[in-house]
Amino acid sequence: MVNSRALARWLAFALLAGTADGAHSQSATEAELKAAYLFNFALFVEWPQGGPPTFTICQHGTDTLGAGALALARRTLHGKAITVRNVADNQFAGCDVLYISSSEKSRIRALTSSLRGMNVLTVSDAPGAARDGATIGLSVEGKKIVFEVNIAEARKSNLVISAKLLDLARSVLDPP
Amino acid sequence: VIKGIRHFLSAHRRVPVRREILSLISVGIALLIAGALLTSFQYWLLRDSLRQDLSVQARIVGDHVQAALAFQDKKAAEEILVALRASESIAASTILDTDGNVFAHYEQKADGATPVPALRAARPRREEMQVEHVIDYRGTRLGTIRLTASLHQTYIRLAVFVAATLVTLAMSMILAKLLVSGTHKNVKRAEERLDYLAHFDPITNLYNRHAFNERLDFAIERSQRFGSRVALLLLDLDNFKTVNDTLGHQAGDVLLKTVAQRLLLKLRRGDTTCRLGGDEFAVILENIPDGHQAEVVAQKLVECIAAPFKLDSQEAFVTASCGIGLFPEHADSAANLIRNTDIAMYHAKEAGKNIAAMFRGEMNKKAARRIDIEGGLRLALERDELELYFQPKMDFRRKRLMGAEALLRWRHPEHGFIGPAEFIPVAEDCGLIIPIGAWVLRTACMQAAAWNREGRDAIGMSVNVSALQIKDPEFISIVADALSLSALPPHRLELELTESILMEDVQSSLVMLRRLRGLGVHLSIDDFGTGFSSMSYLKRFPINTLKIDQSFVADLPADKENAGISQAIIALAHTLNLKTVAEGVETASQAEFLSSSGCDYLQGYLFSPPLPASQFTKWWDKGEYIAS
Numbered sequence: 001m002v003n004s005r006a007l008a009r010w011l012a013f014a015l016l017a018g019t020a021d022g023a024h025s026q027s028a029t030e031a032e033l034k035a036a037y038l039f040n041f042a043l044f045v046e047w048p049q050g051g052p053p054t055f056t057i058c059q060h061g062t063d064t065l066g067a068g069a070l071a072l073a074r075r076t077l078h079g080k081a082i083t084v085r086n087v088a089d090n091q092f093a094g095c096d097v098l099y100i101s102s103s104e105k106s107r108i109r110a111l112t113s114s115l116r117g118m119n120v121l122t123v124s125d126a127p128g129a130a131r132d133g134a135t136i137g138l139s140v141e142g143k144k145i146v147f148e149v150n151i152a153e154a155r156k157s158n159l160v161i162s163a164k165l166l167d168l169a170r171s172v173l174d175p176p
Numbered sequence: 177v178i179k180g181i182r183h184f185l186s187a188h189r190r191v192p193v194r195r196e197i198l199s200l201i202s203v204g205i206a207l208l209i210a211g212a213l214l215t216s217f218q219y220w221l222l223r224d225s226l227r228q229d230l231s232v233q234a235r236i237v238g239d240h241v242q243a244a245l246a247f248q249d250k251k252a253a254e255e256i257l258v259a260l261r262a263s264e265s266i267a268a269s270t271i272l273d274t275d276g277n278v279f280a281h282y283e284q285k286a287d288g289a290t291p292v293p294a295l296r297a298a299r300p301r302r303e304e305m306q307v308e309h310v311i312d313y314r315g316t317r318l319g320t321i322r323l324t325a326s327l328h329q330t331y332i333r334l335a336v337f338v339a340a341t342l343v344t345l346a347m348s349m350i351l352a353k354l355l356v357s358g359t360h361k362n363v364k365r366a367e368e369r370l371d372y373l374a375h376f377d378p379i380t381n382l383y384n385r386h387a388f389n390e391r392l393d394f395a396i397e398r399s400q401r402f403g404s405r406v407a408l409l410l411l412d413l414d415n416f417k418t419v420n421d422t423l424g425h426q427a428g429d430v431l432l433k434t435v436a437q438r439l440l441l442k443l444r445r446g447d448t449t450c451r452l453g454g455d456e457f458a459v460i461l462e463n464i465p466d467g468h469q470a471e472v473v474a475q476k477l478v479e480c481i482a483a484p485f486k487l488d489s490q491e492a493f494v495t496a497s498c499g500i501g502l503f504p505e506h507a508d509s510a511a512n513l514i515r516n517t518d519i520a521m522y523h524a525k526e527a528g529k530n531i532a533a534m535f536r537g538e539m540n541k542k543a544a545r546r547i548d549i550e551g552g553l554r555l556a557l558e559r560d561e562l563e564l565y566f567q568p569k570m571d572f573r574r575k576r577l578m579g580a581e582a583l584l585r586w587r588h589p590e591h592g593f594i595g596p597a598e599f600i601p602v603a604e605d606c607g608l609i610i611p612i613g614a615w616v617l618r619t620a621c622m623q624a625a626a627w628n629r630e631g632r633d634a635i636g637m638s639v640n641v642s643a644l645q646i647k648d649p650e651f652i653s654i655v656a657d658a659l660s661l662s663a664l665p666p667h668r669l670e671l672e673l674t675e676s677i678l679m680e681d682v683q684s685s686l687v688m689l690r691r692l693r694g695l696g697v698h699l700s701i702d703d704f705g706t707g708f709s710s711m712s713y714l715k716r717f718p719i720n721t722l723k724i725d726q727s728f729v730a731d732l733p734a735d736k737e738n739a740g741i742s743q744a745i746i747a748l749a750h751t752l753n754l755k756t757v758a759e760g761v762e763t764a765s766q767a768e769f770l771s772s773s774g775c776d777y778l779q780g781y782l783f784s785p786p787l788p789a790s791q792f793t794k795w796w797d798k799g800e801y802i803a804s
Contacts, residue, residue, distance in 0.1 A: 040246040043316055078314060164243035168252055 034138060035068020037145055038123060041136055042077050042097055044165035045121055048158050055080040056094050058087040060111070061101030064125060092120060100124040100134060108132040116156050130173050135159065146170040196360055203352045204345075211341045218337050222330045226265060227307060230323045233263060234309035238321045241271055241280075242313045250280055257282035260323075267304060268324040274317055303327045377451040379429050380436035388450035388458050392510045395448070395462050396503055404463045406503040407470035408513050410521045411439075411477060413455035414495045414529040419487075427487045431494065438480045442473070457496075467502055467534060474498045474532035482530055495530035497521055506535045519543040545591075549602045552588050557615060561587050564619050565786035568795075569638065569757060569779045572771040577796060579636030579670070581779065582620035583786045584612070604644050613645045614654045621662035621669060623789055628664070632796065638670040640702065643677040647684070652691050659695065666696030670721065674702045682713055693718040700757070705745055715752065722749045724775070726760020733769035746774045 038057065055077045059065055065072070069084040076082060085095070092098060098120050100108055105126035112122050112133035122134045130137030130148035135157060137148045150173045154161050166172050237256060244252035257269050257280055271280040305325045311318045375387035383391060395406045413435070420428035432451070439449050439457060448460040459477065464470050481496040499521025507513035516535045522543070524533035556562050566580040586594045603609040617639055624637035645651050659666055671692060678685045678701070689699055700721035701714075705728060724745050728738045742758065749756045758770045761780030770778060784795055 037247065040243075043246060043313055044243060077316070162243065164240075168243050168247050168249050 030140065031064060031066035032068040032071065033145055034125060035065045035072050037138060037147070038065070038068075038097065038099060039072055039075060039077065039082075041123060041147075041165065042121065044162035045154075046160040046162070047078075047096060047121075048119055051096070051119075052094065053080060055082045055096050057082060057084045057097045057099065058092060058095035059084065059099045059101070060087055060089075060092075061104040064101045065099065092118070095120050097121045097123060100126065100129070102126040102129075105129070105132070108134055112153060117158070119158050121157065121159055122153070130171075131175075135161075148173060150175070152176070196356060199356060200349070200353055203356075204349055207345045207348055211338075211345050214341060215334065215338055219330075219334055222333055223305070223327075226305060226325060226327075226330055229263075229265070230305065230307035230325050231309065233260065233266065234307050234321050234323045237269065237323075238309050238311040241321065242311055242318055245271060245273065245279060245311060245318045246313065248279070253280035254282060260284070265325045265329050266323055267326040270322045270324070271311070272320040272322065274319055276320075279319060303331070377453075379432055380451045382436050382457075383448060383450040385450070385452045388448070388452060388460075389510070391448045391450070392460055392513070395460050396510050396513070398462065399503055405465070405505075406513075407461040407464040407467070407473070408501045408503070408517045409459040409461065409470070409474050409477065409532075410452075410499045410501075410514075410517045411457040411459070411481070411496045412498075412521055412525065413457075413481070414497055414525065416455035416494060419492050419494060423487055423490065423492065427490075427492070430487055431485055431492060434485055435481055435494075435496075438483075439477055442476050442480050464502070467500070467505070470500050470502060471532060471534055474500050478530060478532050497524035497529050498532035499524055500532060500534045502535070516540060546602060548591070549588075549594065549599050550606050550608075552591075553586075553599060553603055553606070553608050553612075556586055556588075557611060559589075561589070562612065562615065563587065563788065564616065564623065565788055566623070566792045567779055567786040568784050568792070569636070569777045570783050571776070572767050572778045577633070577635055578777050579638060580624070580792065581638040581672070581786075582616060582623075582640075584616055585786075600642065604642055607644070609642050609644050610648055610650075613642060614658070617654060617658040618661060621658045621664045624668055625662040625664040627793070627796075628668070634665075634668065636668045636670055636698070637664070638672050638700065640672045641677075643674075643680065646673065646677055646688055647681075651688070652695070655692060655697060656695055659697075667698060670698040670700050672700045672702040672723065675704060675706075678717060679713070686716065689718050705741060719754065721755045721757055724756060724758040724770075726758075726780075729758050729760045729766055729770070729780075732766045739769065742770065742775070743773045746770075750774060 042055070042057070057069075057072060059069065063069075063086065065084070072082050073084045074082075087095065087098075092115055096119070098111070098115065100111060100122060102125050104111065104124075108122075108124055108126060108129055109132050112135075115122060121136070123129075123136045123138065124132075124134040125138040125140075126132070126134075127139060128137065130150040130153075133150070133153060135150055135153040137150070139146055139148075147169055148171045149161060149166055149169045151161065151166070152174050237260065240256045240259075241253050243249070244256065253271055257271070260266050260269050260282065261284060266284060268281070268283045270278055270282075273279045303326060305327055306322055307325070308320055308322045310320055375383060375390075377384045392406075392408065398404065399406045416428065416431070419431055432455070435457065436449070436451065439459065443449060443459065446462060448462075450458045450460075452458050459473075461470060461473060478496050478498050481494060485492045485494060499517045499519065501507060501513050501517030501520060503510075503513050506516045516539075519539045519542075520533045520535035523539050524531050527533060552561075563585045565583045565585050567583060568577050569579040569581060570576065571578045584596050584600070586596075586599055588594050600609070603612055620637050620639045624635065628634045641651075645654075648654075655669075655671070658664075659669065673689075678689075692699060698720040699718065700723055701717075701719055702723050703725045704722045706725050722745060724742050728741050728745070731738060732742065733739050746756050755776045756774070757777040757779060758766075758775050759779045761767050761770065761778045761782045763782060766780075767778055767782055784792075787795060
């Protein structure tokens, strides 16, 4: 009898708690945690006005989000319902957020270059992703998730990143 | 006297101390209620402003902590919470996630130690206030911030406020007390002053009429209860008015003060001395053994006033007439005692002044008759009860009627015929002599003019004038009106004045006489030789006739002294070119003697008694002038 929203919250909490005590499987915990982070990144980023009535989170490469994607799909963001898709190459149209798995590390620069001007927030958990052209790069450091922000990429994608988010970033890159 | 006043005042003072305390207590209660209301309001204000402060801070901190909460960055959240250290009122701050679990907590310890994350009871303690604020970002709920503030500071501020209020209240109370007691003092002083004015005569410091009435009532009450005797003495100064007129009011006041002092010296402590007003004094003697004792005291008082007074280096002589009344012998009430004592006092005045007279029952009858006469006299003119009688004035040698003297008669509906000797003084006392005198003048002139018109020899008409008429400024026009109304030639009217009237105020009499002479009226001096005539004034008064008093005419010619006096008066008159009239002529030998001595006209029963006008006419027309 637990409604969907409460369940999502429970899941998110379970995931977060899991990072601390390691009771759950490493991968499941990490995937859910990453999904939660992805939601929060999207929360503190502003897209240009307009766009379709749904908020689309796309995943490219191996399924990193896993069960986290399910939790995401139950939530709303900026007044829009969230849909999560796994996308292949050149199927990025309609994506608001593109999550690039670490499996695609070598293609990050190419992907982000091709998405310029399309208002897509690129997030990747590949090591050094932000340096490679992703707007936000995630990494696991001990039991915590840390992130880097490439502010220049954000500008190129017409995205405004909240200063609050920048405050929490491990580092903010602004390459010329 | 001063002691008496103090005693009197202290007996009458109503001590308002209790009233003052009560009013102060009520002021205090009112101020306390106001203070309590102000304090509650202040408490509410302080709480409300604290709540608003907390609310604002919760919002600010909530905004800052959004991202940290979203990304579960505890460290960042706690760093933000630490910033609240600056706010001394905040005891603790807690951030809860969307499920109500504590995400970050900071507690401000008294020693300023580092934040200790700990679970706290959600319910605030008694001396704490909690404000919760939902943290959301762009419509997404992230959690709740809960700020807990200690009310310690609020209580301290409230305590300061209460202390300040209490100090203010105390000062207000002191001020109120000063004001109230000041007002009370003024009221008390005013009351004392009013009491004094209500009961004392400011000139002499004696009790006034009001206090006298109260005291006399008390005395009579006591006398009735204990069977004792009260004596009332009423003293009236006989010639105070002369002192006042000649030496001035200030001297008059000094005289009154001196009289008061002399009276007090002669009286015992328990006696009550009052000034009833003007020159009237009253003394109440209580526990008097008998009437004789009262007479002794009254005599002492009269004597002590008769001693000369030194006023402004001048000596003044004043006497007093004193009436004595006893309770219960002379009256059954205070009012009757005053009335009867007053009657006794008037009796003393009439009996020659400077004496004391004890009330006697017949005085009351006399006084009652006098009151009757006065009442009747007021109606006598309206009811036509007054009548003029006429007595002829003869030229004895030529056996001719020369004139008539008009004499007033009053027929009282109850008392019958009342002589002028009785009612004229009453008329003079009550002022009725003015309208009565005018009526007499008018009627006498009309009668004389009527006789003249009927073809007889023209005769003169003599009318007596009283002192009050001479002093009346209207008198000259009353005479002129009577003359013009009757068309009687002025020289036919002769006004008879007594020399005592003229001597009373020589200067103004002289003025009036000259004006009357100016009308053409003749003037005669009645009862010449009986008063203290001054020959020099006699020369200056514009008179025409001297009237020889009947006391000198009696027993003529046998009485050598009277014979000498009448002859002297006639000689004097002729020297001054005045006519003489002798009145009270009853025998032929009197008439022979006077006529041969040179007296011009004679009047008396030898010729005719005073007659009503109709009988006078008959007597005249008969021509038998000498009574058989």
